[in-house]
Amino acid sequence: MPKKLNILMFSGEYDKALAALILANTARDMDVDVTMFFAFWGLCLLRSDEKTNSDGKSFYEKLFSVMTPKGPEELPLSKMNFSGIGKAMMLEMMEDGKAPKLIDFLSGARKNGVKFYSCKLSMEIMGIDKNELIPEVEVMTAQQYLEDGLGADMQLFI
């Protein structure tokens, strides 16, 4: 039986998403089963700019959609973001160190069989439609997430 890692991705920040996806990719390399459950701000990581649409959205949902990051490279840093300067610095340092970018780790996770789930309730509250997210995502309830998590060897809330 393979070991199982379960990550609840709550935060919508570049550095935390990077940490989560590095762990997810590394775990897949070790043949560990990985499920990532994206809720609240974490959903921003799975959005893509071209797919954002505002059909049927309320005023607040449209405003919210415009104000929140669309996709991995738009996420801010959790610390020292300084309106983007800190993040630009971090990106330069990652490039100097030949480290892949967040979007590369996301692509890796998609190719390597990380299971992507999005939180049904969060999507309803934030007015996010499944079509606005990357196609691998399956919508899941909090109960399904807990069933998965309670059977896992390791659970992280990031």
Place this chain on the structure above:
Amino acid sequence: MPKKLNILMFSGEYDKALAALILANTARDMDVDVTMFFAFWGLCLLRSDEKTNSDGKSFYEKLFSVMTPKGPEELPLSKMNFSGIGKAMMLEMMEDGKAPKLIDFLSGARKNGVKFYSCKLSMEIMGIDKNELIPEVEVMTAQQYLEDGLGADMQLFI
């Protein structure tokens, strides 16, 4: 034997408390044992406005008591709070989606048998008295929290 979920509620933010309490309520619906241990800013969630009192508090403890949120609906968002505008927007969106508010999830958790514990050391540092918190709360040491957590199937630091 029922499964067991253990949550350390460290953060004092509306959205994180919402996530924690949705998980706690959902787990109770699945007959999972749930303990929530409130430490540091997480204690703000259990305060109630009417019960705050400053008897025997030092200058710093009084100041701190005034400056920190008193009860669930006073908590700010972790992101995009914008002095309350982002939170007002989130609340409107929750209402549009007919989602209950944080205080409803807290009431639900209290009725559904979630066990509430507060961190003894945090209360001492922050000068918070047991009488200022909701009545279900039991005061617990870090050791008691760890004993509970090490025997649980799933632990989250939120």
Place this chain on the structure above:
Amino acid sequence: MPKKLNILMFSGEYDKALAALILANTARDMDVDVTMFFAFWGLCLLRSDEKTNSDGKSFYEKLFSVMTPKGPEELPLSKMNFSGIGKAMMLEMMEDGKAPKLIDFLSGARKNGVKFYSCKLSMEIMGIDKNELIPEVEVMTAQQYLEDGLGADMQLFI
């Protein structure tokens, strides 16, 4: 077999580091094995002012090194820091309550056999050299962290 606690210390904030180190010390008192894996901002906790050096660092790495906290007592609060006023208040309250400071909990953890590991990839990205960190630290990959975590009874992402 002793129980095992595994903490991923991602955040570089005074209050979160305090929570993590209180848990680590308490767990050691209970004869629980404790490993702490420091990544990203968490590395700031293990730096020491005297040891910071900029030999061989790139421009961004030097700038980053100057702008980030050097050692436990320089860390800001995660909430209500108010350019340091909130933290000063918290420190006063801890002193009034005769609670040890963060640096005391760190010393305790070093004496009590908490295992300290630092994230190899984070160090490369942030340009931090092993010599800039406390001597107990061993450099570890994400894979080694996951192996440890998957075998632990309790894992926390802080």
